[in-house]
Amino acid sequence: MTAAYVALEGGHVLEARGRAPGTARGELVFTTAYTGYEESLTDPSYEEQILAFSYPLIGNYGVREERFESDRVHPRAVLAKELTEDVADWLASEGVPAVDRLDTRDVVTDIRDSGAMKCGIAVGEDVTEEDALAELEACKAMSEHTEIGEQVSVDEQTTYGADNDGETVALVDCGAKGSIVDSLLARNATVHVLPHDASAHDVDALEPDILFISNGPGDPANYEHAIDLVQAFAEDTPVAGICLGQQIVAEALGGATEKMTFGHRGVNQPVLDLESGQVVMTTQNHGYTVAEPGDHLEVTQINVNDDTPEGLDGVDYDIITRQYHPEANPGPEDTLDFFDDVLAMADARATTAVPADD
Ligand SMILES: NC(=O)CC[C@H](N)C(=O)O
Incomplete structure (x- = not known):
């Protein structure tokens, strides 16, 4: 199994299952949408964010280009309880790291209590917790993305x-x-x-x-x-x-x-x-x-x-x-x-x- 670490603002690191490799950082937010993952993932408004889905199964009706809102995936990384093979493969082909098998209820509760937060993520054969923490360290506040x-x-x-x-x-x-x-x-x-x-x-x-x-x-x-x-x-x-x-x-x-x-x-x-x-x-x-x-x-x-x-x-x-x-x-x-x-x-x-x- 590919290692996967998600470092949250404050330094707490979660372990998960890696579904698409890479390292990334962004503002961690959640959506409660239970359909529309193709639209959400291609919505340019998610640029510089990491998107956690609170709905537990994402990808159960496949991936179709005609549903896309733009020509690429915009969230920097994706978190879910379970991602289907279709979505994991799509994100991997776009170079967007993805993880699942983490308790998204905890993640969402955390965001509700503390607010949208900085996040670092590392997924791959050889990645460590430190890689995710290094991404977190480099993460800018959303308002600092002036361009x-x-x-x-x-x-x-x-x-x-x-x-x-x-x-x-x-x-x-x-x-x-x-x-x-x-x-x-x-x-x-x-x-x-x-x-x-x-x-x-x-x-x-x-x-x-x-x-x-x-x-x-x-x-x-x-x-x-x-x-x-x-x-x-x-x-x-x-x-x-x-x-x-x-x-x-x-x-x-x-x-x-x-x-x-x-x-x-x-x-x-x-x-x-x-x-x-x-x-x-x-x-x-x-x-x-x-x-x-x-x-x-x-x-x-x-x-x-x-x-x-x-x-x-x-x-x-x-x-x-x-x-x-x-x-x-x-x-x-x-x-x-x-x-x-x-x-x-x-x-x-x-x-x-x-x-x-x-
Ligand atoms: N979907 C949007 O246009 C988002 C607007 C703005 N970036 C916000 O987060 O509030």
């Missing part, structure tokens, strides 16, 4: 759905899930995917109906280019954001974000819409939250478990954002209408700004 947007964003602007005749979306890619682009294309939008450090000039050149800030990894305060864009465009162009996108919009418009203890990661997070009184089930993956919306934004939806903001609307500007993932991969699909609302907001503004010829 994280660069690691996950496109290098060059790419256009999808050029022949579509719906709204024109400028999607700032801070680590966008593929299904956000798919959800917009399915509604006939033309989607220009822009690098995380796109300039106001780049966006202007596209004459977008809406500026859309994607999800993404790390601390929202480290996305200064996207923050600048929201400040430059919010007054005259409708703005939308998902997850990191909501946080960036808040940072840009006088609000504030803060790190949560262990965050929200799973596929059954309940969200209350404050106006309708309706509760919807949502997919989530975030460790930061909007602490203060600021004067330009109002909270329209909250998490039923801890009251944190899940949706924001502009007070004086056309803005809609969500902290959860309305693109709903792997589901539930309760919140897909977010995309209809966003495109309707852009359409309404375009119609008012440029009156149609009689």
